Amino acid sequence: MSTTRISIVIFLILLAMTGQALAAEPHHALVEIQLDSPGATEFILANAGRLDILQVKPGSFAHIAAKPADLAYLRASGQNITILQTDMETANAYTDKGVGYGIYHTYSETVAFVDSLRLLYPNVISQKWSIGQTIDGHDLWAFRVSDNPNIDEDEPEILIDAMHHAREIMSSEFTIMFAEYLAQNYGSDPEITWLVDNRELYIVPVVNPDGSVYNETTDPLGGGMWRKNRRDNGDGTFGVDPNRNYTYMWGYDDSGSSPDTGSEVYRGPSAGSELEIQAMMNFINNREFRTHDTIHTYSNLTLYPWGYISTPTPDGAAFTHMAAEMTKFNGYIPGQPGAVLYNVNGGTFDWAYAEDKGHAKIFSFSNEIGSGSDGFWPPESRREELFQENIWPHIYLMRVAGAFVVPHSPIVVAGAKSINPGQSGTLEFTVENQSVYEAVTNLDLTIRTDDPWVQLGAATRTIASLGTLSSVSLIDNPIPITVDAACPSGHLVTFTVTVHMPAGDLTYPMTFTVGSPVVLFSDDMESGLGNWTTTGQWGLTGANYHSASNSLTDSPAGDYPDQSSTSATLNGTFQATGLSFWHKYSIEQGYDYGRVQISADGGPWTTLGAYTGSILIWEQINLDLSDFAGQDIAIRFAMETDQSVVEDGWYIDDVVLTGNPDQNLAMTPPLAITPGEGQTVGSTPTLTVAAGAKGFADAVFYGFRIYADELCTDLAASVNDVPEAGGQTSWTAPTLTNGDYWWRAWAGDGTERTALNQPVGFIVHGVSAVENLVIGGPRLRILGNVTGSQSRLELSLPQQADLSLDIHDARGARIRQLFTGTMAGGTRIVVWDGRDSHGQSVASGVYFVRMNIGREVWTDRVVIVR
Numbered sequence: 053m054s055t056t057r058i059s060i061v062i063f064l065i066l067l068a069m070t071g072q073a074l075a076a077e078p079h080h081a082l083v084e085i086q087l088d089s090p091g092a093t094e095f096i097l098a099n100a101g102r103l104d105i106l107q108v109k110p111g112s113f114a115h116i117a118a119k120p121a122d123l124a125y126l127r128a129s130g131q132n133i134t135i136l137q138t139d140m141e142t143a144n145a146y147t148d149k150g151v152g153y154g155i156y157h158t159y160s161e162t163v164a165f166v167d168s169l170r171l172l173y174p175n176v177i178s179q180k181w182s183i184g185q186t187i188d189g190h191d192l193w194a195f196r197v198s199d200n201p202n203i204d205e206d207e208p209e210i211l212i213d214a215m216h217h218a219r220e221i222m223s224s225e226f227t228i229m230f231a232e233y234l235a236q237n238y239g240s241d242p243e244i245t246w247l248v249d250n251r252e253l254y255i256v257p258v259v260n261p262d263g264s265v266y267n268e269t270t271d272p273l274g275g276g277m278w279r280k281n282r283r284d285n286g287d288g289t290f291g292v293d294p295n296r297n298y299t300y301m302w303g304y305d306d307s308g309s310s311p312d313t314g315s316e317v318y319r320g321p322s323a324g325s326e327l328e329i330q331a332m333m334n335f336i337n338n339r340e341f342r343t344h345d346t347i348h349t350y351s352n353l354t355l356y357p358w359g360y361i362s363t364p365t366p367d368g369a370a371f372t373h374m375a376a377e378m379t380k381f382n383g384y385i386p387g388q389p390g391a392v393l394y395n396v397n398g399g400t401f402d403w404a405y406a407e408d409k410g411h412a413k414i415f416s417f418s419n420e421i422g423s424g425s426d427g428f429w430p431p432e433s434r435r436e437e438l439f440q441e442n443i444w445p446h447i448y449l450m451r452v453a454g455a456f457v458v459p460h461s462p463i464v465v466a467g468a469k470s471i472n473p474g475q476s477g478t479l480e481f482t483v484e485n486q487s488v489y490e491a492v493t494n495l496d497l498t499i500r501t502d503d504p505w506v507q508l509g510a511a512t513r514t515i516a517s518l519g520t521l522s523s524v525s526l527i528d529n530p531i532p533i534t535v536d537a538a539c540p541s542g543h544l545v546t547f548t549v550t551v552h553m554p555a556g557d558l559t560y561p562m563t564f565t566v567g568s569p570v571v572l573f574s575d576d577m578e579s580g581l582g583n584w585t586t587t588g589q590w591g592l593t594g595a596n597y598h599s600a601s602n603s604l605t606d607s608p609a610g611d612y613p614d615q616s617s618t619s620a621t622l623n624g625t626f627q628a629t630g631l632s633f634w635h636k637y638s639i640e641q642g643y644d645y646g647r648v649q650i651s652a653d654g655g656p657w658t659t660l661g662a663y664t665g666s667i668l669i670w671e672q673i674n675l676d677l678s679d680f681a682g683q684d685i686a687i688r689f690a691m692e693t694d695q696s697v698v699e700d701g702w703y704i705d706d707v708v709l710t711g712n713p714d715q716n717l718a719m720t721p722p723l724a725i726t727p728g729e730g731q732t733v734g735s736t737p738t739l740t741v742a743a744g745a746k747g748f749a750d751a752v753f754y755g756f757r758i759y760a761d762e763l764c765t766d767l768a769a770s771v772n773d774v775p776e777a778g779g780q781t782s783w784t785a786p787t788l789t790n791g792d793y794w795w796r797a798w799a800g801d802g803t804e805r806t807a808l809n810q811p812v813g814f815i816v817h818g819v820s821a822v823e824n825l826v827i828g829g830p831r832l833r834i835l836g837n838v839t840g841s842q843s844r845l846e847l848s849l850p851q852q853a854d855l856s857l858d859i860h861d862a863r864g865a866r867i868r869q870l871f872t873g874t875m876a877g878g879t880r881i882v883v884w885d886g887r888d889s890h891g892q893s894v895a896s897g898v899y900f901v902r903m904n905i906g907r908e909v910w911t912d913r914v915v916i917v918r
Contacts, residue, residue, distance in 0.1 A: 184331025588618025
């Protein structure tokens with residue numbers, strides 16, 4: 053027989069064997085058991101090791117993924133069952149995408165995606181490396197995200213792993229999407245840049261590659277339901293549950309794992325028996341991880357230790373606090389498994405947290421991504437939304453792994469907890485150290501504002517000590533502030549707080565309102581639904597209301613439906629800083645939720661408030677939107693329900709949005725001309741800005757500020773409402789003493805103002821009559837005519853003169869006017885900062901300085917070398 057024929061025969065045999073293997077793996081039915089009696093609940097508990105239990109709602113139902121033998125067992129059990137899907141694999145396949153998982157990634161595609169990230173972002177994504185191999189010879193790949201990804205630096209370490217269970221596709225998908233998100237935003241997003249610079253994030257996207265590849269083999273279009281690894285158990289069964297094989301409390305009892313080899317939660321022949329788990333434990337023990345998430349799907353949960361029992365850990369308070377922070381935007385339910393799901397022994401995060409297993413304590417969590425309607429194979433349309441709602445929890449885990457200080461909750465105080473135009477008061481805010489590991493001492497803060505209506509009386513504060521998970525308010529040492537009497541009521545003031553953390557500075561924008569916020573929108577629900585776009589049954593009702601005689605509700609005709617996701621979205625967007633509304637509700641506690649959500653600048657929906665249970669009297673809710681100041685905000689009320697239990701629903705009335713409608717700080721500040729940076733001037737300096745401010749409907753005026761300190765808190769001189777004059781507008785300051793000063797300017801029309809321009813430093817050096825004496829005629833001299841950025845020009849005048857001082861390029865075209873007007877006699881220094889009249893740095897080359905006095909001209913040359 054020829055070699056070719058032998059090859060064909062072998063191929064056909066293998067194909068037949070593969071076909072037998074595929075046929076031998078039966079599909080699953082999705083079965084619901086009604087937990088309508090104590091016997092039904094006892095049946096579920098007694099069969100936790102035998103049945104593939106996907107979800108349990110105490111007192112209501114349990115969902116089971118049942119193979120044919122399991123289905124026969126359930127039918128024979130006498131339980132009240134309903135078949136929701138006859139074939140889960142087929143129902144969840146991406147059948148219109150050809151071979152593959154559509155936009156989701158198979159194991160090999162995941163590995164290729166990691167390689168592509170390395171090629172695209174080598175400055176933050178490391179080369180992958182194998183931390184171990186499986187029985188089938190597949191690698192467990194790991195990679196690092198950091199500013200020096202190929203160097204193991206002494207920085208706090210974070211671990212994210214995924215796909216312990218092979219059918220949980222969104223778990224591995226999140227890890228590679230998150231790595232891409234960090235890489236794409238590095239260098240442009242200040243916080244992400246800071247975190248990547250000061251943390252080392254390690255990612256293991258697929259812990260169970262054998263199971264993953266097996267699902268791809270049996271169900272190449274997606275929808276595979278294989279959960280375990282692929283150990284041959286020697287009795288006709290395959291697989292160990294990797295998330296039951298860790299050595300801490302392995303086999304503690306049989307309710308959270310099983311000794312039965314055929315069980316979906318089979319814990320293996322011994323603790324740590326599986327190659328995948330040995331690789332993970334060795335990897336963790338050889339690193340210094342501080343925070344960790346082992347990602348799973350599904351249930352919209354954020355779980356933390358202990359998992360094997362319901363007793364809190366010694367760090368129970370810290371875990372509770374951290375989980376509440378992690379879920380504040382996505383509305384996931386936080387808690388220990390025994391409280392919100394079921395106990396698990398031999399699990400990942402118990403072992404990672406335990407301190408006696410070869411590593412220091414790790415604050416370890418498990419995010420269960422997605423709802424029951426998402427399942428293990430979510431629709432493609434849900435991929436991005438599921439990713440977006442889990443970004444914040446993982447940013448938070450990166451934050452808390454080391455010292456990380458955040459200012460928040462600004463309060464402006466002037467008698468009645470507010471400040472009005474023309475008043476002086478104080479500004480305070482809270483400073484929080486979010487770290488669970490590192491305290492901070494002698495923490496410096498710098499506060500700044502470009503707002504032309506507000507003057508800060510101080511710009512620095514020092515906090516002596518800030519422990520882990522602790523906060524302090526500036527109430528005992530606030531920042532003095534003064535508000536211009538002409539400031540419009542309702543004006544939103546933006547300021548920044550720079551936190552000088554040990555690892556580097558990070559600046560946060562913050563806001564407060566002068567006077568009362570302006571009402572941007574209000575709806576008492578008396579004029580129909582013209583302001584709203586609704587889905588589902590949302591509508592108006594006269595049966596319940598706060599102000600007569602209607603309210604908005606999710607189910608005006610009765611109880612809300614089960615297994616639904618509906619919403620009422622406010623039409624349009626608003627630059628709002630506050631949302632208030634009145635509501636009451638009756639919503640199934642812990643399973644159904646009413647959510648207030650916003651989308652900023654077209655981004656994903658973020659949950660600001662989640663409501664479940666019952667509030668049977670009307671209450672007012674006030675939500676602070678100041679973190680989104682300046683962004684276009686869309687708002688919706690969303691109702692999400694599971695199945696089996698329905699209640700009366702959610703009633704909403706008297707919705708009010710407040711904020712600041714003016715756009716003044718978005719306009720460009722005026723361009724500063726003289727004095728230039730570092731220029732020495734006389735005791736009565738003249739400040740000059742370029743005219744031509746845009747965006748104002750009325751006549752333009754300018755304001756000037758001179759400060760005696762670089763942080764611009766010591767106001768030395770100022771003027772408001774200088775009328776615009778020709779191509780430049782100037783103001784001559786009153787007499788200043790010798791020293792260093794900084795000046796700023798704004799443009800406005802009497803109602804609105806631009807932000808102040810950036811501070812420009814100059815030097816006042818008053819000259820006596822003798823020192824100022826100039827013998828002979830006027831002179832122009834360049835002090836060092838070759839420069840890389842700026843040039844000092846010395847002007848000497850025997851007496852007062854009208855003059856102009858210009859910069860020309862090599863072709864003779866004027867590119868910048870440094871001064872025009874009357875200048876007193878004497879010698880002074882003028883600095884050209886190497887920029888043209890548009891504020892752009894000029895290119896390398898030869899430039900000419902020209903001084904005109906009447907018909908006389910003096911010139912000299914400057915060479916710019918960049």
